[in-house]
Amino acid sequence: MRTKVAIIGAGPAGLLLGRLLENAGIETVIxxxxxxxxxxxxxxxxxxxQGTVELLDRAGxxxxxxxDGLIHDGVEFCFDGDKHRFNFRELIGRTVMVYGQTEVTRDLMQARDxxxxKTVYESENVSLHDFDSDKPRVxxxxxxIEHELACDFIAGCDGYHGVSRASVPAGSIRTFERVYPFGWLGILVDRPPVAEELIYAHHERGFALCSMRSPTRSRYYVQVPTDEKVEEWSDDRFWDELRxxxxxxxxxxxxxxxxxxxxxxxLRSFVAEPLRFGRLFLAGDAAHIVPPTGAKGLNLAASDVGVLADALIEFYADRSPAGIDGYSARVLSRIWKAERFSWWMTSILHTFPDTDTFSRRIQRAEFDYLRSSEVAARSLAENYTGLPI
Structure with a gap:
């Protein structure tokens, strides 16, 4: 079997890349x-x-x-019960949309079906070969039954634990990582959200987030130690802690x-460099992980494959390698800015094991600065709604 682009992984990154290439007449197998x-x-x-919304529109x-999505003009930050709303639309004229990643995946799956x-689910023992040549194979x-897929390019969209990054020779790739000493305990509940927009809360007991999936389904989180067991948390205990x-x-x-x-x-921050290895490209969670605090995971994956799709379309339309040659540097520039923002959000909103009275006062000063400075608020709005691709 042969195709132009073999895509490893049928999550939103792989499916979106496949859809963008399909719309340009470029054959793919996932x-x-x-x-x-x-x-x-x-x-x-x-x-x-907003850029992800536009990219999904482009994909049709x-x-x-x-x-069904919920447009949000801003978010609320809360520090020890003191709350402030940041209106993104007023600050920079941009918004975000709440629409579950599961629903994005479903829409892309249905369009591909x-x-x-072609999508081959339950593909076992996937292995990548000869991607350092002009005749890669999967x-x-x-x-x-064993199959071989010949292709022009391979797109590794198979996540942090996938085979794509693991196939790169160790000496050819460098990784950067920070593992945080806590996690998010989250629950999904069929109840209306407590607010029309997200509430990010800092408290000496730990971080909390009030979010939603729809007007009737809510998602809530509290910060817990990394060794916490979900079985130890009854619903009543969770609600008491959130309050x-x-x-x-x-x-x-x-x-x-x-x-x-x-x-x-x-919670983890992770980046791999570079993201191109001959005819193999890494995108999405195969390339980077961000803490969920800044809401960047899916959005970074979408921007990766948007750039990669344009590069491959340029290659097939004009026989120009400029886009694929520049892919890694271009997306890494945006990835590191998103990593910085997610790290910053995590740092000011969470309670760390070594947080002392001085550190909490610094966090409070950051909150006070954000709500008193339009320049700082605009920076928050620009990063949260998405930097240019």
Whole structure:
């Protein structure tokens, strides 16, 4: 079997890349080691930058997003019960949209299924070969039969633990990482959100976030130590802890209920460099991880594949290698800015094990500066809604 671009991974990054290339008449095959139901069952974030919304529109999958997504003009920050709203629309004329990553994935899957483009789910023993030549190949096993896929390029969109980055020779890649000493305990509940926009709360007991997936489904988080067990957290314990960390008005209006999903997500910052190795390109979580504090994970993945799609389209249309030659440097510039913002958000909103009275006063000073300086508020708005690609 042969295709132009072999895409490893059928998450939103791989599916979006496939859709953008398909719209340009470039054939792709996507290989995914999990089942379609498993991929759709992943619970992930749902804050889309304006640029991501525009990219999904370009891909032709934005109809349901615009019908069901929630446009947010800003966010609220809360520090020990003292709350302030940042209005992005007024500050810089931009917004974000709340629309679950699961729904983005579903829209992209349905579009690919409708077009007949090939996706091979439950592909086992995927291996990448000869990507340092002009004839790369991918081998995989499906239903006990070994297959080989010849291609022009390979796009590694298979996540942090995927085979793509692991296939790069150790001496050819450098990684940068910071592991945070806490995680987010999150619950999903079929209750209306406590507010129309996200509330980020700092408290001496730890961080909390009030978020949502729809007008009737809410997502809440509290910071917990990395060794915490989700089984130790009853719903009642979670709600009690969340109330302690938010302001009194928010605590009073929380619509609580039984959780329909509960999990703990560790926090990590990670970047790999470079992101091109001959005919192999890394994108999305295969290339970088950010803490969820800045809502950058899905958005960075989308910007990666937007740049990669344009580079490949340029190659096939004009036989120009300029885009693919510049891919790594271009996306890494934006990745590191997003890493910085996510690190900054994490630093000012969380309580660290070594946080002392001086450190908390510095965090408080940062909050006071943000709400008193339009320049600082505009910087927050610019980064949160998404820097230019």
């Amino acid at each position: 290989l995914e080691r999990r089942s379609q139901d498993y991929v759709l069952g992943r619970i992930r974030a749902g804050v889309l930058e 999958v934005g109809e349901r997003m615009h019908a 409708a077009s007949g483009a 081998r995989y096993v499906k239903d006990g 302690r960390r938010v302001d009194d008005e928010t605590a009073e209006h929380l619509a609580t209920g039984p959780s329909i999903e509960k999990s703990i997500a560790p």
